[in-house]
Amino acid sequence: MKYNDIILQTVTKFISFLIFLFAVYIFFNGHQEPGGGFIGGLMTSAVLVLLLLAFDMETVRRALPIDYKLMTAIGLVFAVGTGVGSFFFSVPFLSQTFGYFHFPVLGELELTTTLAFDLGVYLVVIGTAMTIIQTIGEDK
Amino acid sequence: MSNWLILPVLVPLIAGIVALFFPKHVTAQRTWAFITSLILIGVNIFLLTYILSNGIMTLELGGWEAPFGIVLVGDSLAVLLTTTTALVALPIIYFSFSTIGVEREKYYYYAFFQFLISGVSGAFLTGDIFNLFVCFEVLLLASYALIGHGGTKTQLKESFNYVIVNVVSSAFFVIGVAYLYAVTGTLNMAQLSERVGEAGSEPIITVIAILFLIVFGLKGALFPLYFWLPGSYSVPPTAIGAIFAALLTKVGIYSIFRTYSVIFNEDTAITHTILLVLSAVTMIIGVIGAIAYRDVKLILVYNVIVAVGFILFGVASLNSDAFVGAIYYLLHDIVIKAALFLIIGALITAAGTSKLSGMGGMIKHHPLLTWMFFIAALALAGVPPLGGFPGKLMLVVGGAEAGHYIVVAVMMVASLLVLYSVIRIFLQGFLGEPMLTHAEQHGSIKAQMPPIVFLVALSAFMGFGAEIMYPFVESAAETLVNPRAYVEAVLGGNS
Numbered sequence: 001m002k003y004n005d006i007i008l009q010t011v012t013k014f015i016s017f018l019i020f021l022f023a024v025y026i027f028f029n030g031h032q033e034p035g036g037g038f039i040g041g042l043m044t045s046a047v048l049v050l051l052l053l054a055f056d057m058e059t060v061r062r063a064l065p066i067d068y069k070l071m072t073a074i075g076l077v078f079a080v081g082t083g084v085g086s087f088f089f090s091v092p093f094l095s096q097t098f099g100y101f102h103f104p105v106l107g108e109l110e111l112t113t114t115l116a117f118d119l120g121v122y123l124v125v126i127g128t129a130m131t132i133i134q135t136i137g138e139d140k
Numbered sequence: 141m142s143n144w145l146i147l148p149v150l151v152p153l154i155a156g157i158v159a160l161f162f163p164k165h166v167t168a169q170r171t172w173a174f175i176t177s178l179i180l181i182g183v184n185i186f187l188l189t190y191i192l193s194n195g196i197m198t199l200e201l202g203g204w205e206a207p208f209g210i211v212l213v214g215d216s217l218a219v220l221l222t223t224t225t226a227l228v229a230l231p232i233i234y235f236s237f238s239t240i241g242v243e244r245e246k247y248y249y250y251a252f253f254q255f256l257i258s259g260v261s262g263a264f265l266t267g268d269i270f271n272l273f274v275c276f277e278v279l280l281l282a283s284y285a286l287i288g289h290g291g292t293k294t295q296l297k298e299s300f301n302y303v304i305v306n307v308v309s310s311a312f313f314v315i316g317v318a319y320l321y322a323v324t325g326t327l328n329m330a331q332l333s334e335r336v337g338e339a340g341s342e343p344i345i346t347v348i349a350i351l352f353l354i355v356f357g358l359k360g361a362l363f364p365l366y367f368w369l370p371g372s373y374s375v376p377p378t379a380i381g382a383i384f385a386a387l388l389t390k391v392g393i394y395s396i397f398r399t400y401s402v403i404f405n406e407d408t409a410i411t412h413t414i415l416l417v418l419s420a421v422t423m424i425i426g427v428i429g430a431i432a433y434r435d436v437k438l439i440l441v442y443n444v445i446v447a448v449g450f451i452l453f454g455v456a457s458l459n460s461d462a463f464v465g466a467i468y469y470l471l472h473d474i475v476i477k478a479a480l481f482l483i484i485g486a487l488i489t490a491a492g493t494s495k496l497s498g499m500g501g502m503i504k505h506h507p508l509l510t511w512m513f514f515i516a517a518l519a520l521a522g523v524p525p526l527g528g529f530p531g532k533l534m535l536v537v538g539g540a541e542a543g544h545y546i547v548v549a550v551m552m553v554a555s556l557l558v559l560y561s562v563i564r565i566f567l568q569g570f571l572g573e574p575m576l577t578h579a580e581q582h583g584s585i586k587a588q589m590p591p592i593v594f595l596v597a598l599s600a601f602m603g604f605g606a607e608i609m610y611p612f613v614e615s616a617a618e619t620l621v622n623p624r625a626y627v628e629a630v631l632g633g634n635s
């Protein structure tokens with residue numbers, strides 16, 4: 001049986017970018033305000049799941065040839081790495097610090113070491129969610 | 141310096157993460173796992189000697205001060221247990237090389253194994269009851285993956301039971317933590333100890349204590365919550381069964397140690413009586429199972445349950461001798477259960493079956509394995525001067541001091557029956573008429589001998605070297621009997 005999913009596909013092409021942008025926004029919004037790596041990651045994997053639903057697994061894999069297991073591992077390196085950094089500065093494990101930096105266009109911004117940790121969480125969440133969904137999806 | 145305290149958690153964690161990057165290179169996986177376990181042992185032994193000379197070590201994660209942030213507390217009990225964990229992990233990893241199968245090794249076996257060790261060490265070290273829950277989840281997730289790893293039919297069936305039981309008990313755990321927070325307003329174990337002390341004998345505290353007993357009883361396989369254990373520990377490959385039997389129930393037991401000595405130490409009339417009765421019944425049920433079954437793996441699995449009863453009897457007696465005994469027995473049980481599981485694994489490899497009736501005369505072709513089993517069996521039963529003896533002796537002394545003569549008697553009988561259950565394997569499986577000629581053996585076990593010899597030697601050291609071990613164990617028992625030292629180390633301004 002062939003579904004007519006032209007509406008879903010058209011909408012997906014358009015809306016997945018919006019969701020992804022919002023996910024990035026939520027990710028950077030974290031730390032002081034609601035947001036962060038976990039929700040950002042979940043939202044990004046929602047985009048990917050939407051793509052999987054609208055198109056099929058092969059198409060998505062060709063468009064985004066990502067090994068999600070590897071992504072999880074890289075995320076873990078980021079998350080644990082920020083903790084390990086504390087050994088070199090002889091402060092308690094998982095300590096964080098921040099500073100203000102000037103960027104062209106964007107202006108003065110606060111950067112924290114927690115951002116690197118959050119980036120790790122972001123990658124781990126996407127990696128794990130997509131590994132699980134692909135494993136279930138592939139099972140015939 | 142205090143950052144060192146995170147290393148027993150961090151080393152296996154990093155080892156596991158790195159192992160994720162090259163899953164298909166089996167040789168590299170093996171070498172990496174082996175080297176990192178060696179490092180883990182070194183780190184732990186260093187910490188242990190440091191703590192013995194400098195007292196309890198604390199680490200406030202992220203620099204957040206004690207009652208507000210998350211603390212790791214390294215007292216001798218915690219670090220003794222992480223050290224034993226590391227000492228047991230290494231031989232089991234070595235044993236996996238030749239038994240677990242290349243397919244499993246390619247699918248992240250060593251990574252999951254390391255994550256499990258990381259979670260176990262974290263649970264021992266944490267000084268925060270919510271973080272204890274988190275570490276439980278870490279080790280449980282790794283164990284879910286390991287128990288179904290390879291995906292044979294029986295494994296999947298039992299892993300389903302295992303997951304359901306643990307999800308339910310984790311839910312109860314969170315409920316218990318929430319109750320505790322509602323009543324006391326803190327989750328830091330040291331502060332909990334103070335606040336519960338101030339609350340005195342309010343009934344709600346007893347209710348929470350029982351709730352925690354149910355949770356940890358489920359994880360630690362205490363009667364009547366042991367029903368999930370025999371199936372789920374006997375179906376996975378031996379190496380996985382060994383690490384489960386050696387460590388997982390012990391984490392539950394350790395949690396009972398901690399909560400029932402540091403937190404719920406005010407009103408002991410109800411809680412510790414329940415614990416006493418349950419520990420006695422656990423011994424009886426476990427030993428009945430151990431005698432009744434004719435499958436070598438199941439005989440061992442039921443012996444795991446008996447040990448839970450023995451150890452918790454020490455907690456129920458609530459005096460210094462009993463705690464020394466319980467800790468000693470706990471440490472030795474980690475080692476000896478791992479040793480026995482590996483021996484049985486080798487036995488099953490050679491005989492090709494786990495049914496006792498299908499074995500016989502193993503001594504003819506495997507004399508070393510036979511004698512290793514004989515020593516391990518005697519050590520398990522606590523025959524002096526082997527490893528199980530000092531612990532059992534102190535348990536009996538402590539139990540008698542507390543006046544629990546009936547349970548002491550039950551324990552003695554149970555010990556004899558434990559001996560009977562394992563000697564039966566010796567007589568029938570190792571001695572007796574040879575069933576197979578050398579050519580008919582189902583597999584070579586040469587590669588499996590070094591870890592077995594190592595573990596049995598370790599167990600023997602715990603018996604012969606009891607003098608050397610004693611100061612460590614005594615200082616570990618000290619924090620349980622007198623939680624003040626623990627509370628002061630965490631809250632008393634050495635931040």
